[in-house]
Amino acid sequence: MQSFEIDKTDLLRIKTALEGSDAELQQVLQQYHTSEIAIIFEKLQPEERERIINVLTAEEASEVISEMDEEHHPAELLVNLTPERRSEIVEELDYDDATDLISQLDESDQQEILREIDQEDATNIRALLNYEEDTAGGLMDTDLIKVNGNLTRNEALEEIIRQSEEMEEFYTLYAVNDDDILLGILSIKDIIKAKKQVTVQELVNKDFVYVKVDLDQEEVAKLISQYNLNSIPVVNDNMKLLGRITVDDIIDVMEEENTEDILKISGVSEDEELSGGWRNAVKSRLPWLIINLGTAFLAASVIRSYEDTAAKLPIISAYMIIIAGMGGNAATQALAVTVRRISLSDLTDRQAYITVFKEFLVGMTNGAANGVIVAVVAFWYDSNPMLGLVMFLAMTGNLIIAGLTGATIPLVLKRVGIDPAVASSIIITTFTDCIGFLLPLWLATKLLL
Amino acid sequence: MQSFEIDKTDLLRIKTALEGSDAELQQVLQQYHTSEIAIIFEKLQPEERERIINVLTAEEASEVISEMDEEHHPAELLVNLTPERRSEIVEELDYDDATDLISQLDESDQQEILREIDQEDATNIRALLNYEEDTAGGLMDTDLIKVNGNLTRNEALEEIIRQSEEMEEFYTLYAVNDDDILLGILSIKDIIKAKKQVTVQELVNKDFVYVKVDLDQEEVAKLISQYNLNSIPVVNDNMKLLGRITVDDIIDVMEEENTEDILKISGVSEDEELSGGWRNAVKSRLPWLIINLGTAFLAASVIRSYEDTAAKLPIISAYMIIIAGMGGNAATQALAVTVRRISLSDLTDRQAYITVFKEFLVGMTNGAANGVIVAVVAFWYDSNPMLGLVMFLAMTGNLIIAGLTGATIPLVLKRVGIDPAVASSIIITTFTDCIGFLLPLWLATKLLL
Numbered sequence: 001m002q003s004f005e006i007d008k009t010d011l012l013r014i015k016t017a018l019e020g021s022d023a024e025l026q027q028v029l030q031q032y033h034t035s036e037i038a039i040i041f042e043k044l045q046p047e048e049r050e051r052i053i054n055v056l057t058a059e060e061a062s063e064v065i066s067e068m069d070e071e072h073h074p075a076e077l078l079v080n081l082t083p084e085r086r087s088e089i090v091e092e093l094d095y096d097d098a099t100d101l102i103s104q105l106d107e108s109d110q111q112e113i114l115r116e117i118d119q120e121d122a123t124n125i126r127a128l129l130n131y132e133e134d135t136a137g138g139l140m141d142t143d144l145i146k147v148n149g150n151l152t153r154n155e156a157l158e159e160i161i162r163q164s165e166e167m168e169e170f171y172t173l174y175a176v177n178d179d180d181i182l183l184g185i186l187s188i189k190d191i192i193k194a195k196k197q198v199t200v201q202e203l204v205n206k207d208f209v210y211v212k213v214d215l216d217q218e219e220v221a222k223l224i225s226q227y228n229l230n231s232i233p234v235v236n237d238n239m240k241l242l243g244r245i246t247v248d249d250i251i252d253v254m255e256e257e258n259t260e261d262i263l264k265i266s267g268v269s270e271d272e273e274l275s276g277g278w279r280n281a282v283k284s285r286l287p288w289l290i291i292n293l294g295t296a297f298l299a300a301s302v303i304r305s306y307e308d309t310a311a312k313l314p315i316i317s318a319y320m321i322i323i324a325g326m327g328g329n330a331a332t333q334a335l336a337v338t339v340r341r342i343s344l345s346d347l348t349d350r351q352a353y354i355t356v357f358k359e360f361l362v363g364m365t366n367g368a369a370n371g372v373i374v375a376v377v378a379f380w381y382d383s384n385p386m387l388g389l390v391m392f393l394a395m396t397g398n399l400i401i402a403g404l405t406g407a408t409i410p411l412v413l414k415r416v417g418i419d420p421a422v423a424s425s426i427i428i429t430t431f432t433d434c435i436g437f438l439l440p441l442w443l444a445t446k447l448l449l
Numbered sequence: 450m451q452s453f454e455i456d457k458t459d460l461l462r463i464k465t466a467l468e469g470s471d472a473e474l475q476q477v478l479q480q481y482h483t484s485e486i487a488i489i490f491e492k493l494q495p496e497e498r499e500r501i502i503n504v505l506t507a508e509e510a511s512e513v514i515s516e517m518d519e520e521h522h523p524a525e526l527l528v529n530l531t532p533e534r535r536s537e538i539v540e541e542l543d544y545d546d547a548t549d550l551i552s553q554l555d556e557s558d559q560q561e562i563l564r565e566i567d568q569e570d571a572t573n574i575r576a577l578l579n580y581e582e583d584t585a586g587g588l589m590d591t592d593l594i595k596v597n598g599n600l601t602r603n604e605a606l607e608e609i610i611r612q613s614e615e616m617e618e619f620y621t622l623y624a625v626n627d628d629d630i631l632l633g634i635l636s637i638k639d640i641i642k643a644k645k646q647v648t649v650q651e652l653v654n655k656d657f658v659y660v661k662v663d664l665d666q667e668e669v670a671k672l673i674s675q676y677n678l679n680s681i682p683v684v685n686d687n688m689k690l691l692g693r694i695t696v697d698d699i700i701d702v703m704e705e706e707n708t709e710d711i712l713k714i715s716g717v718s719e720d721e722e723l724s725g726g727w728r729n730a731v732k733s734r735l736p737w738l739i740i741n742l743g744t745a746f747l748a749a750s751v752i753r754s755y756e757d758t759a760a761k762l763p764i765i766s767a768y769m770i771i772i773a774g775m776g777g778n779a780a781t782q783a784l785a786v787t788v789r790r791i792s793l794s795d796l797t798d799r800q801a802y803i804t805v806f807k808e809f810l811v812g813m814t815n816g817a818a819n820g821v822i823v824a825v826v827a828f829w830y831d832s833n834p835m836l837g838l839v840m841f842l843a844m845t846g847n848l849i850i851a852g853l854t855g856a857t858i859p860l861v862l863k864r865v866g867i868d869p870a871v872a873s874s875i876i877i878t879t880f881t882d883c884i885g886f887l888l889p890l891w892l893a894t895k896l897l898l
Contacts, residue, residue: 351724
């Protein structure tokens with residue numbers, strides 16, 4: 001099986017079915033998984049999506065909508081449905097998915113939907129809407145299975161079956177006391193195997209990992225990945241069980257964070273929609289380019305201040321762009337390794353010093369290696385051994401600067417609380433460009449003129 | 450709770466305990482989760498790790514070793530243990546983890562360990578060693594719970610409890626026929642709730658997602674993420690159930706693939722160990738820098754061929770490095786968005802054309818915006834309106850080229866089967882550098898001299 005991609009046949013089949021009766025459409029849709037329909041939706045017009053949502057069962061419709069990528073505005077689909085249909089669908093959603101969806105709407109639409117639906121659901125969703133979207137609270141689902149520690153094995157099993165009626169998968173079972181304070185986690189296996197007079201308290205595993213409700217989602221992802229968890233309970237400061245986060249939600253967080261990392265390190269705003277329109281892309285990228293333009297003028301001013309040298313030695317232009325360009329490349333390498341390392345785990349001060357020193361050694365070695373090549377070219381091709389020496393020194397120097405800045409700047413930004421991926425690349429290119437022009441020009445002025 | 454980071458206190462406590470008796474060491478270690486010990490191991494000497502592995506229970510030791518990052522060579526730890534201790538630990542490991550570990554050893558060590566351990570385990574591990582590491586087969590675990598479709602509800606429940614004895618979590622239950630052909634998946638909830646005379650066949654869910662054993666791990670990750678799965682069964686061409694892959698293994702794959710993407714896009718070999726030594730880093734980065742140096746000479750040759758223009762108009766050097774640098778930045782933006790988009794889902798031909806056209810529009814708009822700024826500077830600062838026009842045209846032209854190459858090159862590389870992240874960045878910098886020097890020099894020669 002390959003991951004699902006819509007080909008023309010699928011799209012044609014759906015488009016044709018959209019011309020026919022509801023029954024025909026339903027029959028064609030039955031051949032697709034709900035997450036496949038969510039992907040097909042990306043290619044359809046709003047009114048076509050609406051038609052499909054209306055012929056699916058409420059459960060299927062809720063699955064399709066919750067699988068849709070936020071970029072394709074699933075919430076807007078909801079607004080155009082009849083209040084009855086909308087309520088049915090929202091009630092089928094997990095609370096966390098319903099909250100994500102509703103939070104994308106404006107205040108008046110939010111209130112309207114919350115008035116229409118079952119009031120218990122509305123209360124739960126209202127509570128979740130209060131948490132920041134990118135924290136444990138924003139990510140958690142309040143639908144979970146919890147049993148009181150005082151129940152016996154048989155009572156607990158009955159309770160689990162009762163509570164699981166409305167859930168697809170229960171992942172982990174939680175044991176709580178009368179005040180909903182989390183006592184620990186339970187294994188369904190242990191419960192099935194236990195004798196009937198045993199109480200839940202005796203079966204509880206008290207050695208478990210949990211998160212506070214305001215923890216950043218990236219930290220939640222790190223924990224789930226580090227401890228290989230299926231799900232993690234979310235508690236308040238008093239250890240009261242508020243919800244739980246499952247690993248499938250974390251996969252979405254990881255993809256989101258990774259996309260952001262790659263975009264930010266390349267000078268693209270993290271808000272740019274990958275498949276968005278060109279205006280969205282201009283808005284996301286132009287500010288960075290203009291900042292870069294400012295730093296480019298700075299680098300250019302280095303060249304201007306050595307106009308005499310360039311006039312007396314025109315060949316130096318061709319060399320200094322090589323030195324500056326290579327500095328940029330080497331700095332990008334050091335930056336990528338350091339940023340990725342920081343995003344996988346925080347570094348201690350000692351690890352940070354070691355990293356910077358390592359990049360110094362790497363810069364010196366790679367600088368010397370490339371410097372020798374450039375020097376040989378200057379010697380053979382331009383018959384100018386002294387120029388070769390200048391370029392060897394400039395290349396080595398600039399690649400040392402590249403390594404040092406590529407490692408130091410993200411580490412410093414992280415320490416002062418700025419996202420290292422965002423700002424690093426502009427700062428380091430400014431360094432390697434300026435030094436890349438300054439070093440050959442200055443050395444040439446001293447040694448060649 | 451925060452994700453675990455070792456601070457000096459933890460390290461000092463462990464180091465002190467290592468001086469003391471086994472009992473003291475055990476007591477200190479008990480305060481840490483096995484995945485925390487795996488992180489602490491990164492800071493310890495090989496002989497210290499060995500001592501700790503020897504005082505833990507075999508189960509704990511197996512957990513620590515399987516949690517260790519491959520970078521820190523967990524397999525080598527195994528080689529130095531006594532054969533008895535080693536066997537105990539390997540037998541505690543899941544088959545997939547044991548296989549990963551053993552595959553890191555050389556042939557003779559592999560054979561020695563496989564001879565020592567329980568022969569049923571050895572047979573299973575030998576079978577897994579045959580699969581490529583980065584395919585479904587290399588990722589799967591053969592330890593799973595499967596029940597015959599002909600069993601009744603009660604027989605099935607008994608069978609599940611029996612098979613789950615040795616497993617920590619069972620995720621999904623599989624139903625198979627007498628030939629181990631996969632019939633579908635079972636829900637523990639459905640089994641618990643079913644009447645006792647019902648057979649497994651009647652409870653089976655036949656609408657499930659599976660993968661073939663030779664599928665690439667990246668595709669497996671896409672499927673698990675797309676269908677929000679906990680685990681996915683792995684089958685051969687005859688639908689015989691071979692194993693299953695769980696979502697926690699996929700999280701590791703995703704982190705690995707994302708690290709590779711960020712490194713490759715920045716010209717770092719995917720094999721570079723993030724926390725490896727400087728020699729490893731030089732080996733991984735120097736080849737790319739030398740290729741880049743070759744392309745930099747190419748760009749420099751453009752400047753050489755317009756030496757007359759540069760001599761007559763020295764100010765042009767400062768401007769052309771701005772044009773070339775901005776082209777590199779804009780191309781990096783287009784490249785990052787396109788590469789990330791490709792890695793999240795493949796693009797149809799039509800989507801590919803739209804993407805390229807979008808990047809053309811973005812390049813033109815951003816080029817014109819930055820071009821105006823540069824033109825204004827040339828007009829006011831250098832009092833040369835014609836130079837302003839040249840730079841406006843060059844900037845717009847180079848940013849269009851940047852957008853087109855940034856989008857087209859990864860798409861073309863993907864189509865011809867080359868990893869777009871690897872080669873794209875070098876190719877596009879060559880383009881934007883060459884065009885970035887050529888356009889201002891050529892235009893200046895035509896319009897200004």
